[in-house]
Amino acid sequence: MTEYGRGQGSEPWHPQDPLYGDGGWGGQEAQQGHEPAYGGQQQHYPQQQQPQQYDQWGNPLDPYGQTQQHPQHPQQQQQHPQQQYGQQPYDNTGWATGTHPQAPYPGDPADPYGQQAAAYGDQQPDFYQTPDAYPPPEPPSRRRPEPEPETDWDPGPDQGEKDFFGGGNDDEDFDETGDKPGDEPGGRRGRGERRGRGGKGAKDKKSRNGCACLVVALVFAGGVAGVGYFGYQFYQDRFGSAPDFAGGGNGEQVTVTIPKGATGAVIGQELKRAGVVKSVDAFVAAQQRNPDGKSIQDGVYTLQQEMSADSAVELMLSDESRSNLIIAExxxxxxxxxxxxxxxxxxxxxxxxxxxxxxxxxxxxxxxxxxxxxxxxxxxxxxxxxxxxxxxxxxxxxxxxxxxxxxxxxxxxGVEKKAESLGLENPWQLITVASLVQAEGTSHDDFRKMAEVVYNRRKPGNPQTYGKLEFDSTYNYIKNQSKIDLTLEELRNYDNPYNTYYYRGLPPGPISNPGEDALKGALKPTDDGWYYFISLDGKTSKFTKTNAEHQKLVEEFNRSRNN
Structure with missing residues (x-):
């Protein structure tokens, strides 16, 4: 349709629109739509609101566009005859000084028959066409910019913040009528009124407060108990006596293996693991109180369960508890x-x-x-x-x-390093010498002299034995025996590498397991020129440098045996 047709025109403007109040097409469109300029019936809708219009002197206009207080000047009507068709004068800002009321737009879904009601003369009063209803809109140049939305809005303690002890919650219950508990029928109380009375909400709040206080009390009590426990443990560790059993055990025997080089704490851990002592600290303290406590050796011990630390230390120092396998020298x-x-x-x-x-x-x-x-x-x-x-x-x-x-x-x-300095081929020969010293010697005092005898005799050019050791122990080893009375015929006629009466030099290997003293004697022999030795009492040995001296001692030994 053209601008003079019967079209509905543009949609009604919202009051918050910046150009709201400008007649524009609205005023003209209403009159050009063949509605009477004056005296015509205006259609009104219950939900349609029209702003108050003013002329150029600021006087309010009546619903028909006439000044209510001052009559319109004739010259203005003559100069602007087109005003009766809806055209309106503008001031120097370009803003309409008097705008004819706009025709209402059909579009209220609540009254689909609004136009028909207007057609039959049903007029509805416009309660907004009063002088004080709306002030005149400001021109665009004088309008203030809309305030920007706040981003740090704080809802307040009653809306966005929860009271820890109150347990406040905005999600309150409603009854079947839609009211909250304690409200009058058909209405709702304010938040302050609901909190001021002892209804269900107050009871729930008290219950929540009580639970919160109980939790805090339990946490506080737990903290106090924890501090007390650790304080007690600290006192016990620093000043209290270590837990310990009483007595010499409950009769249940156990076998405990103590590793080599074990400290008192390690021994205590092994005993506690076996149930012998009650605590490691008690055993360490008992070991320190005993002057011989640090001499507890590695090995296997037979003890009893639930022994006091002092009794355990005492038993381990005795030979009764030790059940190790002892390998003698x-x-x-x-x-x-x-x-x-x-x-x-x-x-x-x-x-x-x-x-x-x-x-x-x-x-x-x-x-x-x-x-x-x-x-x-x-x-x-x-x-x-x-x-x-x-x-x-x-x-x-x-x-x-x-x-x-x-x-x-x-x-x-250091047997590997010292073997060559002793005229030996390798450490294996040094261990062999030590085994001979161990087998022939009768006391620890003999070992260094006995070692010198071995080194002197093994020399091929020596004038006494010419390189033969002639030790009875080597013959007994190969025979797996330990005899003293052996004949020279038996010894010199047995062909075996271990028979030093038959072969010169050292036997092929050790003939026993030498102890530490025999090893020390082999590593540091005397240098006195000894070649012979004999034991008259089986406990000590006598050493000589020549065969003649040695034969005298042999005759003495034979006489002692015959007597």
């Missing part, structure tokens, strides 16, 4: 194998068979392997000491432990 391997079988409660010969078959995997050092004519490669490497051997262990593990102990001791004593 000078023991041969054949005897040690039997001892291991007995301790492990295995068949006789089990350990000897493992030693014969698996000797290469038992940890021998490189210099102790691959020697010719050796009867037992492990001879000399089952070091004399105390070993924790108990039933259930494997023989191979026990042998490994002994070989490791020997290797460690030999390395500490």
């Amino acid at each position: 000078g023991k041969r391997n054949a005897d040690i194998y039997e001892l291991i079988d007995q301790r492990l409660e295995v068949d006789e010969g089990t350990t000897a068979k493992i030693a014969e078959e698996d000797w290469k995997s038992l940890g021998l050092p490189e210099w102790a392997q691959n020697h010719d004519n050796v009867k037992d490669p492990l001879e000399g490497f089952l070091y004399p000491s105390s070993y924790p051997v108990t039933k259930g262990q494997k023989p191979k593990d026990v042998l490994k432990q002994m070989v490791a102990r020997a290797t460690e001791r030999y390395e500490d004593m």
Whole structure:
């Protein structure tokens, strides 16, 4: 339709629109739509609101565009005859001084018959066409910019913040009528009124307050208890006595293995784990009180459960509790194998068979392997000491432990470095010399002199023996015996590398397991020129430098035996 047609025109403007109040097309469109300029019936809708219009002097206009207080000047009507068709004058700002009321737009969904009502003359009063209803809109140049929305809006303690102890919650319950608990029928109370009365909300609040206080009280009590506990523990650790059993045990025997080099704390841990003592601190304190407490050795001990720390220390210092396998100095391997079988409660010969078959995997050092004519490669490497051997262990593990102990001791004593300085080919020969010293000597005082006898006799050009050792111990070793009365005919006619009456020099390997003193004697022999020795009482030896001196001692020995 054209601008003079009957179209509905543009949609009504919202009051917040910046151009709201400008007649514009609205005023003209209403009159050009063939509605009467004056005296015509204006259609009004209950929800349509029209602003008050003013003329150029600020006087309000009536619904028909006429000034209510001052009559319109004739010259204005003559100058602007077109005003009766809806055209309106403008001031110097371009803003209409008097705008004819706009025709209402049909679009209220609540009154689909509004136009028909207007057509039949049903007029509805416009309650907004009063002088004080709306002030005249300001021109665009004088309008203030709209305020920017706030971004740090604080809803206040009643809306956005929760009271920790009150447990405030905006999600309050409603009854079936839509009212909150305690409201009058059909209405709702204010927040302050609801809180001021003792209804369900007040009870819930009190309940929540009580729960919160209870939680705080429990947390506080737990903290106090924790501080008290740790304070008590601190006092006990610093000033209190360590927990301890009373008495000598409850009669239940246990076997405890103490490792080598174990400190008092480590021993205490082993005893506590076995139930012997009640605490490690109690055992350490008892060990420190006993002057001999630090001499507790490694090994296997048979003790009782629930012993006082003092009684445990005392028992471990005695020989009654120690059940280690003791390897004496000078023991041969054949005897040690039997001892291991007995301790492990295995068949006789089990350990000897493992030693014969698996000797290469038992940890021998490189210099102790691959020697010719050796009867037992492990001879000399089952070091004399105390070993924790108990039933259930494997023989191979026990042998490994002994070989490791020997290797460690030999390395500490420097046998590999000192062998060459003593005129020996290798450390293996040094261990062999020490085994001879151990077998022939009768006391520790003899070992250095006995070592010198060995070194002097093994020299091929010596004028006394011409390179032969002539030791009875080597013959007894190969015969696996320990005899004293041996004839020269028997000794010199037995062909065996270990028979030093038959072969010159050292035997193929050690004939026993030397102890520390014998090793020290072999490492530091005397230099007095000794070649011969004899023991008259079986306890001490007498040494001589010549064969004539030696024969006199032999005759003395024979007379003592005949008497």
